[in-house]
Amino acid sequence: MGFLYIIKTKKLTKIGITADIQRRMNELKPDKIHQVVTLPRERELEKKLHRLFADKRLPGSEYFFLSWTERRKACRLARRAGKCVRFPCQVPRQATARWLSSSVVLEVCGFGLAVGVAAVWITQSQPNGQPRNVPVSFAAPTKIFVSV
Numbered sequence: 274m275g276f277l278y279i280i281k282t283k284k285l286t287k288i289g290i291t292a293d294i295q296r297r298m299n300e301l302k303p304d305k306i307h308q309v310v311t312l313p314r315e316r317e318l319e320k321k322l323h324r325l326f327a328d329k330r331l332p333g334s335e336y337f338f339l340s341w342t343e344r345r346k347a348c349r350l351a352r353r354a355g356k357c358v359r360f361p362c363q364v365p366r367q368a369t370a371r372w373l374s375s376s377v378v379l380e381v382c383g384f385g386l387a388v389g390v391a392a393v394w395i396t397q398s399q400p401n402g403q404p405r406n407v408p409v410s411f412a413a414p415t416k417i418f419v420s421v
């Protein structure tokens with residue numbers, strides 16, 4: 274059992290399959306997720322949709338130049354064949370910066386300069402909708418000027 278997805282990136286529509294939908298959406302970073310369904314024989318439906326829109330296909334890829342109506346038709350066929358998966362229209366990706374430390378404080382010409390480290394945490398939803406904290410993705414030196 275796997276997932277079939279229909280997504281839009283810029284002016285192209287991608288019709289593909291995957292075993293791990295969250296990982297795949299994070300890789301592709303689509304502008305819009307139109308449909309995600311789960312079904313036992315996802316490859317058969319993918320081939321059927323690829324054949325249906327063969328004349329709109331970007332050669333050698335799973336990307337298609339589909340109109341809004343054609344994309345809607347593909348989504349309708351996917352919904353009929355499989356079970357819809359509730360998935361946000363945008364891949365969830367929230368980042369929060371946290372000030373970790375201020376290691377140096379200097380006063381220059383009446384201005385204070387604090388140099389420290391800020392880190393960014395990224396929170397992503399798991400397929401079951403529960404938030405998951407990912408470890409610090411990077412830390413960078415940060416400068417803040419404040420009047421003294």
